Amino acid sequence: MTAATAAAATLSKDPGLLVRGRWAASDTLAITRRNLLVWIRVPAFLVFTVVQPVMFVLMFRYVFGGAIRVSTAGGYVDFLMPGIIGQTAAFACFATAIALAQELKKGVIDRLRSMPMARSAVLSGRLVADTGRMLITVLIVIGVGYGVGFRFSNGAVNAVLMVVLATVFGLSMCVISAFTGLAIGDEESVQAFGLIWLFPLTFLSSAFVPISSMPGWLQAFANNQPVTFVINTMRALAIGGPIEANLLKTIAWLGGILIVFVPLAVRAYKRAS
Numbered sequence: 001m002t003a004a005t006a007a008a009a010t011l012s013k014d015p016g017l018l019v020r021g022r023w024a025a026s027d028t029l030a031i032t033r034r035n036l037l038v039w040i041r042v043p044a045f046l047v048f049t050v051v052q053p054v055m056f057v058l059m060f061r062y063v064f065g066g067a068i069r070v071s072t073a074g075g076y077v078d079f080l081m082p083g084i085i086g087q088t089a090a091f092a093c094f095a096t097a098i099a100l101a102q103e104l105k106k107g108v109i110d111r112l113r114s115m116p117m118a119r120s121a122v123l124s125g126r127l128v129a130d131t132g133r134m135l136i137t138v139l140i141v142i143g144v145g146y147g148v149g150f151r152f153s154n155g156a157v158n159a160v161l162m163v164v165l166a167t168v169f170g171l172s173m174c175v176i177s178a179f180t181g182l183a184i185g186d187e188e189s190v191q192a193f194g195l196i197w198l199f200p201l202t203f204l205s206s207a208f209v210p211i212s213s214m215p216g217w218l219q220a221f222a223n224n225q226p227v228t229f230v231i232n233t234m235r236a237l238a239i240g241g242p243i244e245a246n247l248l249k250t251i252a253w254l255g256g257i258l259i260v261f262v263p264l265a266v267r268a269y270k271r272a273s
Contacts, residue, residue, distance in 0.1 A: 024118035031112070031125025032132070035099075039133065049095070049133065053088040053141045060084070060208060061148045068209055074151060074239060081142070081150040082162065082234040083207030086227065088141050089170030090202055092134035096174040097181035097190045100126060104185050104272050123269045127174055134170045138163060154240045162237040165250070169230045172257045173198070179261050182268035201227045206235075226253035 039046055057080075065076040072079040103109050112122045142150075142163075152159040177194065184190050204218065205211075205227040211219050222228055230253075232246040 024120055024124075027118040027121035028124045028128060030117075031121045032128045035126060035129035036132065039129075046133075049092075050137055050140050052091070053084060053137065054144050056087065057081070057084050057141060057144050057148060064208075070210055072239065074153065075149075077145070077149045078151065078153070078239050079210075079235070080208065081145040082238050083205075083231050084145070085138055085141055085162075085166050086169060086231045086234055087202045087207055088138055089134055089166040090173045090198060090227070092130060092137065092170050093173040093177035093198070094191065094194050095133070096126060096130045097177035097184075097194055098187045099130075100178055100181035101185055101187040101190045104182060105187070109269075109272060119270075120266075123178060123265065127171065127178065130174050131167060131171050134174075135163075135167050138166055138170075152238055154236075154238060158237040162234045165230065165234055165237065168254060169250075172254045172261075175258060175261045175265055179265040179268050182265065182272045185272070201225060205231055207231050226250070226257070229253060 060080050061077055065080070068076055070076050070079040100109075109122060113119060152162075177190075180193060181190050184193065204214075204222050205225060206222065207227065211222045211228070214222055229246050229249040233243060233250045235241065236243045236246065
């Protein structure tokens with residue numbers, strides 16, 4: 001067997017699962033870097049991404065905070081900040097849906113899929129980049145919260161766990177938005193649809209006010225929806241309180257969201273053109 005024949009035979013072999021996994025990881029990092037470079041080159045986008053949650057912190061802290069009574073030891077600011085952090089993580093998904101819809105409409109996704117790279121990298125790279133941007137925003141919001149009086153009072157480990165939970169929560173919301181962005185394919189429609197499903201979930205929860213202050217019929221919804229379980233768990237991690245019951249429900253909800261919407265997002269990506 002000649003050297004050329006041996007090389008051809010080697011190249012014709014189907015690469016193993018481990019090799020393909022390394023290729024997919026490398027391609028995902030390349031797409032992640034591409035998406036992050038876009039934001040670095042358009043700093044106004046990052047600024048506007050951070051401005052909205054900071055405005056919510058200041059508005060609820062100083063405009064509405066005096067009118068909302070809570071039983072939290074640290075006052076309303078300690079009650080508020082886990083809710084703002086959870087909302088910030090959830091609202092990061094708007095960028096995922098809009099960016100995917102834009103790239104789909106402009107044919108960028110078709111061009112990327114025609115390249116010799118892992119097909120999964122386009123979607124996974126977008127999710128990794130958006131999760132990283134969301135984490136940076138969450139850390140900035142925590143810094144602003146410290147500036148207006150918020151303090152973690154349940155230990156450094158639980159504070160880190162709260163940030164991790166917020167990140168996983170934001171990622172699950174980004175997966176839903178990835179599906180809607182690819183399925184709808186129009187950025188204006190995607191943005192309008194995001195407002196329809198995400199705003200009620202975040203505001204009709206325990207994020208900003210005690211649920212006991214809501215009408216009875218609304219309490220039934222607010223007490224049994226995923227954002228409330230996530231926020232209650234984050235609040236307990238940040239400032240103390242029972243964790244286990246809400247944590248188990250949070251894991252069940254977030255696990256269910258990922259189990260349902262990851263295949264839907266992959267399917268929408270495969271069918272997108």
